[in-house]
Amino acid sequence: MTREPSPDAGPPTRAADLRLAGEWLARHDLAGARPTPLLASRLVVRRQARLAAHVILGVLIIASALASVAFLGPQPQHPLQLPALTVVVAGLLLAQSLLDWWVRRVDQRAGATLSRRAAHLIQPGWRAVLGRPYAVFTVATFAGAMALTGSALAVPDPTVRRPAVVLLIGMLGATAIFALQLRHLLRHPVVAEDEESLTADVIMRVEDARVLATPNVQWSLPMVLLFGTAPGWWSAASVAYLLLGLVAFIALNTRTPSSATVARQAMSNR
Amino acid sequence: MIIIDAASPVPPFEQLRAQLARQIQDRTLAVGARLPTIRHLAADLGLAVNTVGRAYRELEEAGLIETRGRAGSFVSAAGEEGRERVRRAAADYAAVVAGVGIDAGEAIRIVQAALTSRGAAPTPS
Numbered sequence: 001m002t003r004e005p006s007p008d009a010g011p012p013t014r015a016a017d018l019r020l021a022g023e024w025l026a027r028h029d030l031a032g033a034r035p036t037p038l039l040a041s042r043l044v045v046r047r048q049a050r051l052a053a054h055v056i057l058g059v060l061i062i063a064s065a066l067a068s069v070a071f072l073g074p075q076p077q078h079p080l081q082l083p084a085l086t087v088v089v090a091g092l093l094l095a096q097s098l099l100d101w102w103v104r105r106v107d108q109r110a111g112a113t114l115s116r117r118a119a120h121l122i123q124p125g126w127r128a129v130l131g132r133p134y135a136v137f138t139v140a141t142f143a144g145a146m147a148l149t150g151s152a153l154a155v156p157d158p159t160v161r162r163p164a165v166v167l168l169i170g171m172l173g174a175t176a177i178f179a180l181q182l183r184h185l186l187r188h189p190v191v192a193e194d195e196e197s198l199t200a201d202v203i204m205r206v207e208d209a210r211v212l213a214t215p216n217v218q219w220s221l222p223m224v225l226l227f228g229t230a231p232g233w234w235s236a237a238s239v240a241y242l243l244l245g246l247v248a249f250i251a252l253n254t255r256t257p258s259s260a261t262v263a264r265q266a267m268s269n270r
Numbered sequence: 271m272i273i274i275d276a277a278s279p280v281p282p283f284e285q286l287r288a289q290l291a292r293q294i295q296d297r298t299l300a301v302g303a304r305l306p307t308i309r310h311l312a313a314d315l316g317l318a319v320n321t322v323g324r325a326y327r328e329l330e331e332a333g334l335i336e337t338r339g340r341a342g343s344f345v346s347a348a349g350e351e352g353r354e355r356v357r358r359a360a361a362d363y364a365a366v367v368a369g370v371g372i373d374a375g376e377a378i379r380i381v382q383a384a385l386t387s388r389g390a391a392p393t394p395s
Contacts, residue, residue, distance in 0.1 A: 111316050112316065114276075115276045115277050116273055116275045116276065117273070117274050117276075117314070117315045117316045117317075118271055118273045118274075118315075119271070119272050119306075119314035119315050120271060120272075120306075120314075121271065121272055121290070121293065121299060121305065122299075122303060123306055123310070187310075189313035189314045190314045193273075194273070195271060198271060
């Protein structure tokens, strides 16, 4: 049962959004549950936020590539390129923070329309949401990308070292963005009115965590910036890193239980 | 799981306190379990921080939870220990009653009189 929406509760839920919410429930073995405006609005905002987060990472890759191109040659032609890239990375971090704030705000407004509110007493932590296999994979992926960055920085050739500096800035930015997203995922308030919507909330978090664990910048940035200009051993190492990561990622996706199963396990433990 | 119903005539802080107390007493929440922070639970349930704070304070006064500074609030063992002491005392009392030869009805009336003479329910130690 819901209260009258508050004045700032946003536009009424569209039929298409409710239909998508119904499909989402069916996909997660919750076909018996009724798609509510609360769930529909939360799913819509998550879809948009996910798209925007991908755009942010795309901008990071393009900005890094542009900074790297400006650095090619024996002498840096644009000494302001590195500070400019740093400013871009800081701007992207701010954009990510604003994106997270926007998701929280939409959730808060949706929650304000509920007459009943439900919450966990034992919060699902990173083990329940991300899961140990995905956590290990994520750490290994970031560590591998950082190792490639470090080894490129150790090459005395300036045509390799300069893009490696750009790569380092890009990777630090990507790591910071990841940390921000994960923190938001684990700490933003629950919006639920009963056990069903509480389960849906956990499923959303598990889904978001898995999308977050999917490597993008870690895999693409070293290739974009250094492949071809770095020594042969570095290129071989980067290809091996990519192929190993890909195999591990496929294995992870095929062998781990679905997000709905993980969410139900997490709910049964609380 | 905790559910707060805004339409209920029972104040939200009392709904929260009662549900937490019940879950601690029936061991749904184990001794030593860490409770969410006041701020976090308030955000999850759409309540004011003071409302959750009041429920936590009353649970702490009842000996059901304990706050360890910045580490947070935990389900206390005190309530459990208190209950165990009462159970042991009851067993001792039953042995005395059997030894003296008083019937069970009278023994219960003696206990009731003792509890009534204390006024309020005994606080957990």
